């Protein structure tokens with residue numbers, strides 16, 4: 001008969017840590033060793049740029065060779081207040097000395113302080129805290145299903161949307177490339193074209209319970225919802241008793257020049273999803289549910305072990321303080337317009353730019369050539385940007401970016417575009433001659 005004691009080792013031993021055994025090696029570890037160890041020990045879900053970063057301050061990142069980079073895409077929208085903002089650092093330092101984690105079957109002051117701050121900045125409602133954007137969207141989806149009480153469960157979302165990689169959030173994501181290889185996906189999701197109210201109406205059935213969208217599609221390529229469209233969605237949701245869910249994971253926390261992007265419109269959602277910049281770099285997500293709908297969730301229906309821990313909530317409070325004390329929203333609006341103006345200026349000189357658009361500091365530069373080489377060239381020259389959908393460059397600098405930093409970035413962008421365009425001309429001449 002098996003019993004627990006048969007598994008007890010006869011000699012009790014303390015594990016020797018690899019980090020200690022190899023301490024010497026870690027100290028002298030070089031870029032190539034680190035990249036090699038990633039290949040050995042980290043699942044290869046990402047295509048990584050071969051750079052190893054060790055420090056960040058404001059708009060600047062420093063790599064292991066002490067090379068400095070100007071970060072115009074900090075953390076994919078996580079570092080809205082820049083890297084290591086003093087207000088976030090001191091909040092974390094203060095809290096880490098007191099209490100890091102407390103489970104959600106108890107109370108602690110930081111979670112409710114943060115909830116009150118978010119409600120003060122948005123609309124009367126209640127929050128559920130989790131750890132990421134995908135988990136936030138997942139929570140919104142479960143909330144919608146709970147609202148449908150088993151009778152209604154279908155959620156309409158948009159083509160080119162992005163809601164995260166967990167199976168529910170992935171089902172709502174209107175981009176087949178992310179879903180490939182993961183079927184069967186959960187049922188009850190339909191996607192329609194963005195900014196097309198007719199398409200939404202056509203997709204409605206008696207099973208529909210919610211409409212979910214980003215007001216500015218981020219990964220989809222910086223597509224901005226029109227006022228008419230958003231007004232019509234609100235009216236439709238009111239008429240049919242549907243939940244209007246805004247995924248503000250990327251647009252939230254000042255990114256578009258308002259604390260939340262919905263403030264550019266004259267509507268309020270039933271559910272708002274937050275994550276990315278909320279924690280200033282620490283992992284936190286949340287849903288905000290309008291007050292009159294909030295009682296749908298009852299004890300036991302949904303949970304998250306780490307959700308809303310003292311440490312991350314305190315960090316998020318630091319983010320709100322940073323945005324407010326540095327007057328970041330005003331700067332965001334100003335610098336957003338300035339970047340668009342500068343890129344419009346480039347458009348006349350460089351013919352690979354097809355369009356530039358954005359809201360606040362969420363800016364897309366659409367090219368008529370693939371963008372990867374330009375991103376690479378910018379990186380070589382010390383500027384971090386991003387390319388989505390293959391040909392749309394994204395600029396999303398910290399909200400306190402200065403005009404000087406923008407000028408520097410635009411200069412590098414211009415150089416990179418010229419270099420890459422030049423290469424293309426040489427290649428095509430060689431092709432013609434060959």
Ligand SMILES: *Cc1c(COP(=O)(O)O)cnc(C)c1O
Nearest residue numbers: 132133134162163164218249250
């Ligand atoms: C990044 C993103 C998500 C997913 O967030 P994760 O924290 O990576 O899970 C969801 N929605 C939008 C709009 C996003 O930009």
